[in-house]
Amino acid sequence: MSSLALPTTRLRTRNPLPGFGLSLGLGMAWLGVVVVLPLAALAVRAAGLGPQGWLRALRDERVQEALKLSFGASLTAAVIASVVGALVAWVLVRYRFPGRRLLDALVDLPFALPTAVAGIALTAIYAPNGWVGKLLAAHDIKVAYAVPGIVLALVFIGLPFTVRTLQPVLETLGREPEEAAASLGASRFTTFRRVIVPELLPAWLTGFSLAFARSLGEYGSVIFIAGNLPYKTEIAPLLITIRLEEYDYNGAVAIAALLLVASFVCLLVINLIPLLFEKKAKRNG
Template sequence: MNIADVMGLNRKQRSILPGFGPALGFTVLYMSLILLIPLAMLFLRAATLSWPQFWQTVLAPRVVASYRLSLLASFGGALINGIFGLLLAWVLTRYRFPGRKLVDAIVDLPFAMPTAVAGIALTTIYSANGWIGRFLEPLGIKVAYTPLGVMVALTFIGLPFVVRTVQPVLQDLEKEVEEAAVSLGANRWQTFTRVIFPALWPSWLTGLALAFARALGEYGSVVFISGNMPMRTEIAPLVIVTKLEQFDYAGAAAVAVVILGISFVLLLLINLLQWWSGKKQLAA
């Protein structure tokens, strides 16, 4: 068989599944209309500013303070969800108890609940005279209208991302592997750190990244509990909305481009970390 015959055979093998061309075309069209074109217009709108105007807009003290609060609160909320989301996924997967299905359904509540409703509920609960806030106030812990309240709201909306990415991996992880580790003399901590968590690491990191990205762009649930005080509890999405209300569309686009760039860089780093971790596991 010569080279031409091999190439012809490969072409025939690729055409076993029909519809590649139309499917690819519809995919590209959909991605362009929903994602690529809107993002391109965002960059084009920001490009109407000159470089001095752009840097003056995105590096204004009020805007920088909003970056800091959004990033720190989003990271803090994602880290909390990474710990307790993993614990919740473990409980739902490994144990059977009355009301387990109800708890499992409640996990998805932040997906279905309107963010404004979530913000009002959290503000009501954590205010000085709220159900929980009244007990925290004598201890000197103020949640509503503080950066802590912002992190609480971002933790609330990010929890399902960690649970739902870790839970399927835990369900597929066979208990015999854990039992084998115990039979070989490993204690509970060694079993978790050397057997269970390495298998969960890629999905856990994915959930962490999704929770962080979701929190970074959150607006509705934060705007009520934060108090929206400039330089203190004002988040970056609120700065964007404020500029839009002032008809400063180019300034809003410039701030949005910075937030988008930060999100892209952090997600890229996390994906590289996942790739490196997976490559290291294959090498082992």
């Protein structure tokens, strides 16, 4: 009796998905070759610079201005993309109107469009002789070849991250919590502040972090509209390329490593956000 039950027990303990070990091994191997190995090489090279090498590379005034511009423009663009993205996601989820599917498809356009094409298109529109640039130039407003153009390009490539992060949360949330709050006499502002925002906040912060990390390393869509003036409109990714062309490998490695650390911190925060809100919910519960 027991000898007959033993094979059955063994069958029940088998993994229902065969090939897990092989799949995991191949996946980790490709991840190591494509992602981990290049990043590890950069980290080793950056660690080899030593304190003096880092200080020499980052004390350069041109490097500091480029870093200030990249971080400042990325932060501004991420904030704008978060606000506009929330509005677009709300419209796509809560309303039905002609052209809704087209608008939904256009949100993903920056994912599919080559960034250089996006930069050329934005420059053609907002340059002083462009369609919109002519109107703005009449009021002494300069977008292309200035900081506003950089922010505009970064908003363009960061907007899909915020929309696609918030959209499924809004679809899951539904209208029931709002209707319940309204039935209890809550105003629209109170409902938004006390009901909608707490539910959207984790996804909102995630979308913001993704947009910021993506903007920080953006190159193609920015260099055409920025003008690339040293100390004024020169971004850090472009300066990395310039340092390589000047055979200043240590300077390029220092800037690249700094951007890598900033992007990694953003991704780490993204993964910690759900855990923090879960702990907070448990304490409140």
